[in-house]
Amino acid sequence: xxxIFWNEWxxxxxxxxxxxxxxxxxxxxxLSAWASxxxxxxxxxxxxxxxxxARCAWDEREGDSPHSRAHFGDYVFRxxxxxxxxxxxxxxxxxxxxxxxxxRQNDAMHHPxxxxxxxxxxxRLEPSSVLQVLAALVIVLAGFGVVxxxxxxxxxxxxxxxxxxxxxxxxxxxxxxxxxxxxxCFVVVGANVLLVEGMDLGRVLxxxxxxxxxxxxxAALVTCVSAGAKRSxxxxxxxxxxxxxxxxxxPRLAAMSASALDPLPGRDAFQAAMQEDRExxxxxxxxxxxxxxxxEQEILAEYGVQTRAExxxxxxxxIMQADDEYGAKVWDKHxxxxxxxxxxxxxFAGKFSFVNPFQAVDRLSMAISGTxxxxxxxxxxxxxxxxxxxxxxxxxEDAYGVxxxxxxxxxxxxxQDFFLSFKSFEYSPLGLNELVGxxxxxxxxxxxxxxxATAALALTSRGMAGGIVS
Amino acid sequence: xxxxxDVVMQFPGHLALDRLNLSVEAGQVYGLLxxxxxxxxxxxxxxxxxxxxxxGDIQIDGVDVVAQPERARGMLAYVSESVALYPHLTGVENxxxxxxxxxxxxxxxxxxxxxxxxxxxxxxxxxxxxxxxKGMRQKVGLAIALAKDARAVVLDEPSSGxxxxxxxxxxxxxxxxxxxxxxxLMASHDLFRAKETCxxxxxxxxxxxxxxxxxxEVKDRDLETAYLEIVTDRDPAPQGAGGK
Numbered sequence: 183x184x185x186i187f188w189n190e191w192x193x194x195x196x197x198x199x200x201x202x203x204x205x206x207x208x209x210x211x212x213l214s215a216w217a218s219x220x221x222x223x224x225x226x227x228x229x230x231x232x233x234x235x236a237r238c239a240w241d242e243r244e245g246d247s248p249h250s251r252a253h254f255g256d257y258v259f260r261x262x263x264x265x266x267x268x269x270x271x272x273x274x275x276x277x278x279x280x281x282x283x284x285x286r287q288n289d290a291m292h293h294p295x296x297x298x299x300x301x302x303x304x305x306r307l308e309p310s311s312v313l314q315v316l317a318a319l320v321i322v323l324a325g326f327g328v329v330x331x332x333x334x335x336x337x338x339x340x341x342x343x344x345x346x347x348x349x350x351x352x353x354x355x356x357x358x359x360x361x362x363x364x365x366x367c368f369v370v371v372g373a374n375v376l377l378v379e380g381m382d383l384g385r386v387l388x389x390x391x392x393x394x395x396x397x398x399x400x401a402a403l404v405t406c407v408s409a410g411a412k413r414s415x416x417x418x419x420x421x422x423x424x425x426x427x428x429x430x431x432x433p434r435l436a437a438m439s440a441s442a443l444d445p446l447p448g449r450d451a452f453q454a455a456m457q458e459d460r461e462x463x464x465x466x467x468x469x470x471x472x473x474x475x476x477x478e479q480e481i482l483a484e485y486g487v488q489t490r491a492e493x494x495x496x497x498x499x500x501i502m503q504a505d506d507e508y509g510a511k512v513w514d515k516h517x518x519x520x521x522x523x524x525x526x527x528x529x530f531a532g533k534f535s536f537v538n539p540f541q542a543v544d545r546l547s548m549a550i551s552g553t554x555x556x557x558x559x560x561x562x563x564x565x566x567x568x569x570x571x572x573x574x575x576x577x578x579e580d581a582y583g584v585x586x587x588x589x590x591x592x593x594x595x596x597x598q599d600f601f602l603s604f605k606s607f608e609y610s611p612l613g614l615n616e617l618v619g620x621x622x623x624x625x626x627x628x629x630x631x632x633x634x635a636t637a638a639l640a641l642t643s644r645g646m647a648g649g650i651v652s
Numbered sequence: 653x654x655x656x657x658d659v660v661m662q663f664p665g666h667l668a669l670d671r672l673n674l675s676v677e678a679g680q681v682y683g684l685l686x687x688x689x690x691x692x693x694x695x696x697x698x699x700x701x702x703x704x705x706x707x708g709d710i711q712i713d714g715v716d717v718v719a720q721p722e723r724a725r726g727m728l729a730y731v732s733e734s735v736a737l738y739p740h741l742t743g744v745e746n747x748x749x750x751x752x753x754x755x756x757x758x759x760x761x762x763x764x765x766x767x768x769x770x771x772x773x774x775x776x777x778x779x780x781x782x783x784x785x786k787g788m789r790q791k792v793g794l795a796i797a798l799a800k801d802a803r804a805v806v807l808d809e810p811s812s813g814x815x816x817x818x819x820x821x822x823x824x825x826x827x828x829x830x831x832x833x834x835x836x837l838m839a840s841h842d843l844f845r846a847k848e849t850c851x852x853x854x855x856x857x858x859x860x861x862x863x864x865x866x867x868x869e870v871k872d873r874d875l876e877t878a879y880l881e882i883v884t885d886r887d888p889a890p891q892g893a894g895g896k
Contacts, residue, residue: 345722345725
């Protein structure tokens, strides 16, 4: 089997087309690693500068009341995470910066696709795409004739008379094709480990193993198809069709089907529904004005006074906090529904993992890299928690950070130290176990694909052993 | 030796071999003649274990090809019509690879010696085989057979497409293989080269061995006449030979 393995490599490196295909694969892998590391470094530097600028703006602003500071707001930056150099995942479309302020929840913004033309679907050469799409294509191109060419040339007979068992032949060929893919994988992952500081080696290993499993599935299936095809041309046509379907068509079909069968509300409709609930009440019978009046009466009663002027606290701060808490309930309701909707769509799209191993690995890759849907939703949750705490502290300071002056009027006691005591947002990424644990269906699908491809290889070799007419 | 006893090969809707009996002793060359579709390739595929017979017994040096295919293949070498080698390898690399696959690790010096014995010129040994002529590839095929230390060799139309000189050269090498004690079964269309090379010539028509002659006892012209008459379903036997 070792002889067959090394002979495939020798054939690849001595053949002009083989060298071209493999060389291009390695070149693109190296380019993608370099480009992603450079992009990552640039984004990190830009984000660090933006974080500093935002922090300086917060710290250096003077003369604000807590309420005006609540409107001044704060920018929340999601660290992309070193693993995003390997797989930026949804970060390319979801954005990593959220402006947090009182009274409203804003969308994430500044995502890389804003800077790209929508027509340029393949404008990015991400390491994960190189592994999932390009490495698979290199295996297909290097391997479509791996057994069929032996049959066409007549070497298959000679090999079998020389005593090569079908399983040795197929396993040797599949292992050689796999190693070609793994070589590209090594270049991509190795270069990123070298070029990007602070890579989490545990995650990198899991990332590598996941892609290695996909490449094994591809190598085994390429070998099976080549063994079953009478001609290399047929094998090439079948395999390229599979590749186009798996790497290009099915992922889009999954996304389109999920959107078409269970469409998300539009952004405007979502915001309008939130606004309506906020103004009219969650059940439609508790309008904003009535809520405010009721709350005012409750506060006056609590302090045993008749008018706002008699209150030892600022009524506005308390009402704003109550309003924000109500807004939080509205957001929880609508965002909860939206999150459920997104997770439902995601689960639907995830079913395609059972018919397409590329999708199983794509989803696992994003999860491992912390750039998938779970991570994005977690970021939005943490951002909202941060916003609420920020606004709560500012509202409470607005309400209670006052004292009666000599004239009997309320006067602010808020100092700059209060504003400086706010800490910037710190995102706590989900752990690897939790992220991967949420992708049970994809793990199961990938496991089934690995077992299925290996079983197909075994069955093909058994078929060849049972009397060969080559 | 190679021995086929009452071998029947039935494909769906087509009887390819009908109770074929054939025996090739060690040191002998047996030429299996016949028109296209006569069953020569099926016979070769059965002897090499690439097909399993519907019934009957096939043995290589007493080893049952069906019951012990791996052991039987270990004793058998095969040279096809157009020896298919790896074009990216040199002659010596091909020989060393195919020998390693057969479980025999050859030293480079042994490989060069085998190629020499097979008649391949020294300056071609280290050249990639995609620069070889068909005759040169046949010689590498013979070298692979020699290196395997086989007890029997099967050749499938080995002289097809060779020029007379290369064909003659091949015949000489085949005779040398037999002289070294191997049983050689050679399927061929080439009556004259078969008569020149073989000890015994058998004529296979529609899956049946219709005639068998000792090559030394039959004249070229008689062989051709008998071949044509049997193939066209007349029924003579060549003068001076034992029709079967």
